[in-house]
Structures are given as structure tokens and as C-alpha cells.
Amino acid sequence: MFKKLFGGKSITEALGGTKIKETLTRTRNSFFGQIAGLFGGETIQDDLWDDLEALLIQADVGVETTAELVEKVKDRVQLEGVTRPAQAQAILEQEMQKLLEGDNSSPMDGYRLLTVVLVVGVNGSGKTTTIAKLAKFYQQQGKKVVIAAADTFRAAAIDQLKIWGERINCPVIAHQPDGDPGAVVFDALKSSFARKADILIIDTAGRLHTKFNLMKELEKLRSIAGKLVHEAPHETLLVLDATTGQNAIAQAKQFKESVQITGVVLTKLDGTSKGGAVFAIGKELGVPVRFIGTGEQEDDVMPFDAATFVSGLFAR
Numbered sequence: 001m002f003k004k005l006f007g008g009k010s011i012t013e014a015l016g017g018t019k020i021k022e023t024l025t026r027t028r029n030s031f032f033g034q035i036a037g038l039f040g041g042e043t044i045q046d047d048l049w050d051d052l053e054a055l056l057i058q059a060d061v062g063v064e065t066t067a068e069l070v071e072k073v074k075d076r077v078q079l080e081g082v083t084r085p086a087q088a089q090a091i092l093e094q095e096m097q098k099l100l101e102g103d104n105s106s107p108m109d110g111y112r113l114l115t116v117v118l119v120v121g122v123n124g125s126g127k128t129t130t131i132a133k134l135a136k137f138y139q140q141q142g143k144k145v146v147i148a149a150a151d152t153f154r155a156a157a158i159d160q161l162k163i164w165g166e167r168i169n170c171p172v173i174a175h176q177p178d179g180d181p182g183a184v185v186f187d188a189l190k191s192s193f194a195r196k197a198d199i200l201i202i203d204t205a206g207r208l209h210t211k212f213n214l215m216k217e218l219e220k221l222r223s224i225a226g227k228l229v230h231e232a233p234h235e236t237l238l239v240l241d242a243t244t245g246q247n248a249i250a251q252a253k254q255f256k257e258s259v260q261i262t263g264v265v266l267t268k269l270d271g272t273s274k275g276g277a278v279f280a281i282g283k284e285l286g287v288p289v290r291f292i293g294t295g296e297q298e299d300d301v302m303p304f305d306a307a308t309f310v311s312g313l314f315a316r
């Protein structure tokens with residue numbers, strides 16, 4: 001019956017299961033495949049839990065998150081009198097999924113005239129590419145999208161965004177390199193009103209002369225948006241490069257200290273074995289992962305879904 005509903009695809013496929021499976025190949029081949037291997041035997045061995053802990057830490061799940069996760073699984077296995085390793089693995093998968101579920105409501109939900117999305121993160125994390133992908137994602141949902149090129153610090157960043165804009169047929173509001181990012185945001189807001197756009201996505205610099213300047217700049221952009229649109233920015237997405245694993249988490253903590261972050265986009269999951277970092281982000285930052293980057297092309301973005309992600313980690 002479901003196959004009919006999803007146009008001949010299984011539910012997992014319809015939810016992007018095939019794509020996520022492919023994206024997580026490296027992560028799976030390195031650690032999660034080995035973790036699945038731990039549960040391959042006939043009985044639960046004593047050293048299973050230590051081995052599991054070691055592998056989860058190597059997979060960048062994070063020390064704290066790993067300790068908590070393993071404890072929970074162990075407790076449930078005991079409490080529920082589980083003796084078969086395969087059952088224990090099912091419990092592990094359930095608990096991993098629970099860790100990632102959290103609050104699924106997005107600030108993007110609900111009706112408002114213009115939704116403003118501010119995109120922040122260090123250079124090279126994938127901000128500009130992600131913005132193009134997200135613009136296309138929302139366009140495909142019938143939304144009218146405008147992009148603001150407020151990373152004026154690097155001239156190439158403006159051109160890069162303009163090229164993407166042409167490719168996906170999305171207006172990009174830009175000024176000259178070294179221009180005032182605040183003025184770009186102001187213009188982009190006006191332009192969004194004039195075009196009756198649904199969503200404005202703002203690209204920002206990843207680095208200014210100092211970190212202090214950058215945070216002050218981001219605060220200024222937020223305040224300009226907030227003056228023109230009620231409660232804007234509605235979503236502030238921090239873009240993190242998954243290939244940097246625990247470093248990405250340290251970075252995220254720094255950003256979170258100075259800028260209010262409402263969600264994370266984890267990019268380059270296709271190019272890393274450190275996909276386990278997703279768990280640490282959710283747990284240690286208390287900020288949900290909203291999207292994941294699965295490649296360099298415009299369609300290579302997916303809304304994050306805990307169940308599909310976990311089954312992708314253990315897919316055969």
C-alpha cells in the first residue's frame with residue numbers, strides 16, 4: 001500500500017533513505033559498520049560495552065554523549081532481560097534516534113509575510129553553497145526566495161552567490177565588495193517586500209579582522225532585520241563542516257556564545273567518516289540539526305530526519 005502512496009518507492013526511499021545511505025557510506029564503513037559487527041554474535045559478551053564505547057568515541061559521537069548513550073542501552077538490556085545481540089542493537093538504534101529527535105518544530109513553520117533566515121559559520125564550512133541549495137529546496141515547495149549577499153568581505157563570495165542565483169533562477173541582492181553588509185540586508189529586505197517574497201536567506205562573512213568584529217557585525221544584521229520584519233531573523237542557521245568532527249562542535253560553541261543559533265546545517269557528510277558528530281551536536285549544543293549537506297550540487301541537501309539517519313548508519 002505504501003509503495004503506491006510514494007510512487008513506487010518504499011517509505012525509507014521516499015524519505016531520502018537511499019540518498020542518506022549513500023551519503024553515510026564513509027561513516028558506516030569506518031565505525032558504524034564495526035559497531036554493527038559487535039552485535040553480530042550469538043551472545044552478549046562482557047567486553048561488548050567497552051568496545052561499543054570506544055567505537056562511538058572514535059566515530060566522533062563525543063565522550064559525554066557516548067557515556068550516556070551506552071549507559072542507557074546497557075540499562076535497558078538488563079531491565080528488559082535482552083540476551084540476543086541483535087535485540088541489543090535494536091535498542092541502541094532506538095536510543096540513538098531518541099537522542100536526535102528533540103524538538104522537530106522549525107521556526108520556518110507557521111505563517112508570516114516574510115521569513116528571514118540568517119546563515120552564519122566560518123569560511124569554507126559551506127555557507128554559500130548551502131544557501132543556494134536551500135533556496136532551491138524552498139523554491140521547489142512553491143516559495144518565492146530572495147538571497148542577500150552580505151558576505152562583502154570576500155569579493156569572490158559575491159560572484160559565487162550570483163552564479164548560483166543564475167543557475168537556480170533566484171534573485172541575489174548584492175553590493176560592491178567591501179560594502180556595508182547592513183546596507184545589503186536593508187536593500188534585500190526592501191526588495192523582498194517589493195517582490196512579495198516568502199523567504200529571504202542572508203549569506204554572511206565567516207571571518208572579519210577579528211572575531212569580535214564578526215560577532216558585532218552579525219548582531220547588527222540581526223537588528224536591521226528585526227527592525228523591518230517582526231521577530232526577524234526567524235531562523236539563524238549555523239553551518240558546520242562535518243569533516244572537521246569535534247572541531248566543528250568547538251566552533252559551534254563559540255558561535256553560540258555570541259549569536260543566537262536556532263539550528264545547524266551539517267555539510268559534507270558525504271565526504272567524511274565523522275558522521276557521528278551529529279549526536280554530539282544535538283546533545284552538547286542543545287541546537288537541532290535541521291539540514292544535512294550530501295554533496296556539492298544544488299540538490300544535495302536534505303531536511304534532517306532522525307529515523308532515516310540512524311537507519312542509514314546501520315544500513316547493509
Ligand SMILES: Nc1nc2c(ncn2[C@@H]2O[C@H](COP(=O)(O)OP(=O)(O)O)[C@@H](O)[C@H]2O)c(=O)[nH]1
Pocket residue numbers: 121122123124125126127128129130206267268269270271292293294295296300
Ligand atoms: N562534498 C561536499 N562539499 C560541500 C558541501 N557543502 C559545501 N561543499 C563544498 O565546500 C566548499 C566551500 O563551500 P562554500 O559554500 O564556498 O563555503 P563558505 O565559505 O562557508 O561560503 C565548496 O567547495 C563546496 O562545494 C557538501 O555537502 N558536500
Ligand SMILES: [Mg+2]
Pocket residue numbers: 127128129151157
Ligand atoms: Mg561563502
